Amino acid sequence: MSRTVDGSAHTSAPVLAAYRYCETVTGQQARNFAYGIRLLPTDKRQAMSALYAFSRRVDDIGDGSLDADAKQARLEEARAVLGRVRDGAVAEDDTDPVAVALSDAARRFPIPLGGLDELIDGVLMDVRGETYERWEDLAQYCRCVAGAIGRLSLGIFGTMTPAGPGRAEADRAPEYADTLGLALQLTNILRDLREDAANGRTYLPSDDLAKFGCAEGFSGPVPPAGSDFTGLVLFEVKRARGLFAEGYRLLPMLDRRSGACVAAMAGIYRRLLERIAADPEAVLRGRVSLPGREKAYVALRGLTGFDARLAARGRV
Incomplete structure (x- = not known):
């Protein structure tokens, strides 16, 4: 240039x-x-x-x-x-x-190009076939493959850092970007549960799988016999909702168009999460997705700044 x-x-x-x-x-x-x-x-x-x-x-x-x-x-x-x-x-x-x-x-x-090194490290974890015993273990993987992308993106978006009390909150922007990445990745994991299982990959923590009787995995369009599959999915949905709520605190720190971009991408995944919550077994029958018109609506809503205003009030 x-x-x-x-x-x-x-x-x-x-x-x-x-x-x-x-x-x-x-x-x-x-x-x-x-x-x-x-x-x-x-x-x-x-x-x-x-x-x-x-x-x-x-x-x-x-x-x-x-x-x-x-x-x-x-x-x-x-x-x-x-x-x-x-x-x-x-x-x-x-x-x-x-x-x-x-x-x-x-x-x-x-x-912060080091975030792309983290992405490579995360994909190497996939190549080695790593599994995760606890949420804390899975969260580390999610930070590599998704949280890092949030922090990288923040370098392009920039943040508004007001003087005074708001300054300390603005300094947490990378943390919020990272958390939003975790929310998106956990949603991806739920959506791709059966597809990943067919490829020999299990991402959900083994502790959670055992707790809900799903330790044998997901090989077909119906849950494992005797399991509480719905309970497992709703447990992970609750975790993802908490991550979204924390990550959305980033929105008021971004300029209008950057905020609209993040609100659109996060909003699509948040709606996808709620669709999974409404019918947990759908992820075993096929790939859950949103129609194009709904994605366009979410993008328009982000452009109006509506989600950013809700986030500023802690209501997203």
Whole structure:
């Protein structure tokens, strides 16, 4: 990125092409995410697309068909790309458009790139097939794969830090962004319960599974015999609701369009959570989702600032 004589930003053609590639990846692969970032001004939308495209690359390695050793090698290659971005060693004509876009975004915004190292660490936990005994263990995984994305995004959004008593609260913005990421990830885990089980992955804490008689896992469209599957889901829904309530405290700290972006993305997942709560066994029958018109409504509601006002009063 260079500057024109009047001090405004000028983005070169190779960098613009790299951003277009990342925006295409985002639009095709992340419908829920895309609903939110389309509400941002161009520079922030581009930067968020670069973050997503790199994150998608890492996730795809973890979800791919390679063996564990090959996945670990590929993840370390992604970490090496991140190292080049961090060192400012990616040229505008580099053949990797994601690296070009992410490098430009990191020059424009104070993005804490270490969060992408955390994402890689989290995906490595998947590759190793780690399971989680307690919520505290699962929360650490969720912080790597989702909370870190919240903190990375905050570097692009920026925060409003008023003087006086509100300053201390504003300093907690990264904590709230992290917590909102945990809420989204726990919702994802509930939504994908059967799909993950079919792929040999169990995320919910083994303590919780045992408590509700679900230790044998989820292999079909009906709950394990003798289990309290509904009780398990509602227990995790309650936990997720608490995380959403805490994470929504971030909204009043963001400018209008950044707040709208976060409210749209979080609102879609919050509604998805409530749909799961209304019919817990639906997650065993298929993928629970929201229709496009409902997602559009949530995005519009975020743009009006309605959720931010509710959050400021502690009512979201």
